[in-house]
Amino acid sequence: xxxxxxxxxxxxxxxxxxxxxxxxxxxxxxxxxxxxxxxxxxxxxxxxxxxxxxxxxxxxxxxxxxxxxxxxxxxxxxxxxxxxxxxxxxxxxxxxxxxxxxxxxxxxxxxxxxxxxxxxxxxxxxxxxxxxxxxxxxxxxxxxxxxxxxxxxxxxxxxxxxxxxxxxxxx
Numbered sequence: 661x662x663x664x665x666x667x668x669x670x671x672x673x674x675x676x677x678x679x680x681x682x683x684x685x686x687x688x689x690x691x692x693x694x695x696x697x698x699x700x701x702x703x704x705x706x707x708x709x710x711x712x713x714x715x716x717x718x719x720x721x722x723x724x725x726x727x728x729x730x731x732x733x734x735x736x737x738x739x740x741x742x743x744x745x746x747x748x749x750x751x752x753x754x755x756x757x758x759x760x761x762x763x764x765x766x767x768x769x770x771x772x773x774x775x776x777x778x779x780x781x782x783x784x785x786x787x788x789x790x791x792x793x794x795x796x797x798x799x800x801x802x803x804x805x806x807x808x809x810x811x812x813x814x815x816x817x818x819x820x821x822x823x824x825x826x827x828x829x830x831x
Contacts, residue, residue, distance in 0.1 A: 670707050672692055677720060678703075679794055681727045687787040688731040690776060702727040717801055724730065724792060725802040735780075774824040782817035788812055 681702050685695035705726050713722055775786055787800045796814075800807040 666710060670703070670710060673706055673719065673723060674703055677723045679721070681723060684724060684727050684787060684792060685731050687776070687783060687791070688780065694734055696738065698727065698730045700742060701730045718796065720792075721794065721798045724788070724794065724798075728802055730785065732741055770825065771821070774821055777824065778817060778820055782820060783815055785810060785813045786821070788816045 678699070682695055682699045684700035684704070686692060689695050689698060701705060702723070709726075713719075717725075775783055778786065784803065785799065788794045788802065789796075794802070796807050796810050797808045803810070
């Protein structure tokens with residue numbers, strides 16, 4: 661592939677999956693700054709390994725898998741073990757300030773706060789399944805765990821969220 665064709669493909673991947681990568685990194689790392697660093701590192705790796713992408717999975721699965729691995733590398737780093745980074749985050753809406761919107765915004769923020777309190781292995785699963793809209797097989801490939809483990813973690817994560825939010829878990 662010609663270098664200009666490769667750069668065009670990399671640019672397309674950044675445009676198509678950049679927001680997903682940034683959100684995934686933020687959910688895993690719980691820090692905007694680290695998420696931005698992970699975003700950059702993810703696309704550096706995409707560029708570096710683009711020629712070795714064998715199309716055994718979707719592009720989204722491949723790019724998300726790289727992002728998850730970058731985030732895990734950050735979490736294992738010596739810096740992360742010595743420094744605790746947290747960001748306050750909230751859901752922003754551009755809708756008018758009616759009572760329904762305020763109530764819905766509060767519910768979304770409560771849900772997101774609860775998701776961010778989940779242990780890493782459950783938070784990743786919830787994010788990839790509900791927010792990245794990946795199926796069990798794709799999540800299994802990204803996290804390098806069996807599909808049954810993905811299903812059981814998803815079930816457990818739903819139960820934990822239901823306990824936190826005072827409701828019932830729904831499949």
